[in-house]
Amino acid sequence: MNDEPPIVVGAGPAGCRAAATLVAAGLAPIVIDEAPQSGGQIYRRVPAGFTRTYRALYGFDAAKARRQHDTFDTIKASIDYRPNTLVWDLKPGVLHCLSDGRSEALAYREVILAPGARDRIIPFPGWTLPGIYTLGGAQIALKYQGCAIGGRIVFMGTGPLLYLVAYQYAKAGAGVAAVLDTSSFATTRRAVPGLLRGGSTFAKGLWYVAALRARGVIVANGIRPVAAEEKDAAVSAFLYRDAAGNQHRLACDAIAFGFGLSSETQLADLAEIPFAFDPLQQQFLPERDITGRTPVRGVYLAGDGSGIAGADAAELAGERAALALLEDRGHAVDKRRLAALERALQRIAGFRLALEAAFPFPVDMAAGIADETILCRCEGVTVGEFCREARALDADEINRAKAFSRCGMGRCQGRVCGPAAAAVLAAKLNLPPERMGRLRVQPPVKPIPMAVLSDD
């Protein structure tokens, strides 16, 4: 009998539900999370001393957020919970965890990886100026800190988060200058039948747009960013072209932007799970089946970290992966529950197709980025430098291009520039993005003190 506790990495919707499922089966998992409190990004909890209600913090998702928090608080006494802990390296069978400046090697026989996702970015000239943030970052400033990123804010990009964050800002009393969507109206309209299958998600989107328009906010589709202008060392205006090609200049003191989400796949990579290019998400993703099992025994994946499907799917996938782990341990599991979870996950996958079709990653933008645009904000590499290095050295693959240009070698390990760099290179070489390969991961997956590396 295996009495080693399984490990869950991540305490967002997928990780929490996975942990609760394991506890319900009588196990006491170790739950490791980089954040100080459970919830992940979507159900991120406020620091002590903040007083907004669930309704004010999470809007339509208030009930879900509360249920998830309550569930986690209930199982807390039954698990080995390790908040503020970064898994900075994974070697098959061992996690290296950093907490409070000290690293600990933690052996595992089974691990459920649920690391979540981050905003997907395509740079535009001026995007590194103070005052310019990701959509997710803008949402955190408001939800987690009660702050707006500026006084007159442009929201730009595409995807459901664009409208949600702009709406949350407007509702909180922030100055929303405009909501500028790179997806064309026609593209989004074609996807409506599929979107309707997603139940209330689509209705909520329409509601946000109507509420923004009612407040006098400019809402435009099919735009392309041109540049952010600087005055006194911060952003002062956003230039863009509308769907008809006319250029506009909007005065602003902040910009929030993003083009959907990108999965955090570093730990799956270090666990030696094979990756395949996912044309829907335009990203290399670790292989897993609907149960969360991977080709690597004992390693399970759940949630947006292994393919973007949203919080509801993440919860279902977290439960399914935990049940797969239990099945593999020889526990009896409810077969009807397995079937119900898999049906629900398949339904969401269908809706996901429609969402990506409605709000596509604008790869054409990557092809058209001006040479002087900074591509890698860690290393200050411009698009022009990246392409020159890649061409001169015949780097027809992202890792070679990275080695020569340093793009993707910085502190973020390509989390920010990776998707755009691959799209830029593919466009310049006129090759499909899957031919660019993917950025290989090097531990530590995030910066850690040098002393920890030499101790370990």
Place this chain on the structure above:
Amino acid sequence: METTLFRRLCETDRPVIRFVLDGRDCEALAGDTLLTALLTNGQRLRSSEFDDGSRAGFCLMGACQDCWVDLDDGTRLRACTSFIAEGLRIVTRSVKGAL
């Protein structure tokens, strides 16, 4: 009065925390991240290593690593995931290189 990047919209009924930013006495609120504390008192976290510009963070979720700041004792902290504390002395004007 310094120009600030962030604006507080709510949750302002929290204890005041005093800290020093580039030699200037500043106030933040308990529960502020370093990033919030700095950007409600100014509009930068650090200098860019590559040009004469400033950086003020980007993702706020510990992914992009753009917001590492220096304390005057040489300690480096990621501003979006560290909390402000009484008496911290933060330096944004140094031109130290990357990690």
